[in-house]
Amino acid sequence: MTGEREARESAYAALTDETRVRILLTLADQYDEAWSSEWPTFSELREQVGVEDTSRFSYHLSELQDVFIQKEDGRYRPRIAALKIVAAIRAENYKTQNDDKQYEIEQQETEYECPHCDRNLVAAYREHHLYIGCPDHGAAVAYPTPPRATENRSLDAVIDSTLRNHACDVRLLRNGVCPHCWGAAGLSLPRDSVPETYLHQDAPYATAACDTCWLSYPIPIAQTVLGHHAVEALYATHGLRPRDAQIGPHSLTQVSNVRTGEAVPTAAQVVVRLADGSVKFDLDENCRIRRYDASDTRLTQ
Template sequence: MTDEDSTREAAYAVLTDETRVRILFALADRYDEAWSSEWPTFSELRTQVGVNDTSRFSYHLTELQDEFVRKVDGRYLPRVAALEIVAAIRAGTYGEARAGDEESDIEQREIDCECLHCDQALVATYRNHQLYVGCPEHGAAVAYPTPPRAARSRTIDEVIDCSLRKHACDVRLLREGVCPHCWGTANLSFPRDSVPDTYLLDDVPYATAACDICWLSYPIPIAHTILGHPAVETLYANCGLGPRDAQLGPHDLARVSDVSLSERDSPAARIVVELRDNQVVFDLDETCSVLDHRR
């Protein structure tokens, strides 16, 4: 077992007790208030968590230091790790299934968007923390991990919109070399020789999004590597279209763009986006970073 494995297991072990998790929730709930007042003392935090036994509470609070909680001048502050754990639990991405989670599942239904190959209406579903949009015969147009919280009290169209907006932000970070999930070193690269048979867009050139640290690795159309770029968002907005249109439907970037690869060092690729008599040209390097763009 490596030192990293030991550290990870120790952190998980600390979080197996309900009282410790309640401490993290209590500190997270004080986050906004603490900036204008102060973080809680031992007694204030114990009262907020609802533990009468001082010795028992002290033991659990000590177990959370210094990985998740800091003590400064007699007051207790959450570390970023604590806040992210609380956010993950509330988003529904961490922990066992809870009563009501099944309400987040959205049964398969048709949406107002056609398959690019057979003109059938695409179907969308949300289940098992995954948004899927695709054609029953030709595969997936969108397959994106989406936490249960995103699907609660939202229609399937709203889930699609927020997921695609999140993906555009992810791509923007990847262009800058940052993994949107673990903050590790990540990249976009091309060319990619093959994609899964279940992908709807099977006749366009693909790149690869990958992180050096975590699980992130998937094929992405090269035209989609400019998602989230201000010039792309302005182009679509000027045409009365939004982020969803850039990834799904007849105005999908992969369908309204001409992608050419070069054997030269720079630019390594050129993307010409044609949308309603408007054109924007992007020059990319081998990591899909935008070297230049012009109308």
């Protein structure tokens, strides 16, 4: 473990110089064009970055090689670590706490009512998270969202894009892939407890977790079928948006019947009902969908 820690510290120490960061940004800007032409040579890259001193540029380039940059046939291309760093920089993820203030969106009332009282849920963006919840009954949504997501977007648009992204995350987790680090991850049940601040404490929960990175959070079992084509078709045929499956009176948590244990043939069963249509899902202990049945003929055509 000590060797792994030292390797990580050494890798990120290479990013402490402004010239090295400019090298990564320059290579990332050429990603699309370079694959159809060629990646830059040493001289071409030095000129593009704007460093006149050849020795100085060579030193900085060597510090980035192997981990962030790969050299092939005298040309330089970014590795996946470099592209991830550039994406995080351009998403404004590295802004300081003082800089965060310019991205904050003050609390606003949403169109959705709290399922436990007659108050509307409120939403806000702060500290790199989108928060939606009831002032009295806790959080319905608390998703990490990069500051770039708020640029030229209303709070409603941030909510929409965040919830769409979360549905994609759940679909990846169902297939054993972490949406953040690509490591082995998944969903599992049962989960015995959830934080007291969660809006749906009375709902049965599963756990989303990655074996490698930080990802770990409770998720209602009903929401583990997010992103499945039968769910999206059911909502679409009833004139509902994809986001409605996660929040509001038609969220999966509100319109689903979830059964676990000996009462069902698999680890869990989720029956989603909307007006005259329904979809039944049989889930294993890792929330993988083993079978599903759509009773609305519009969903099977």
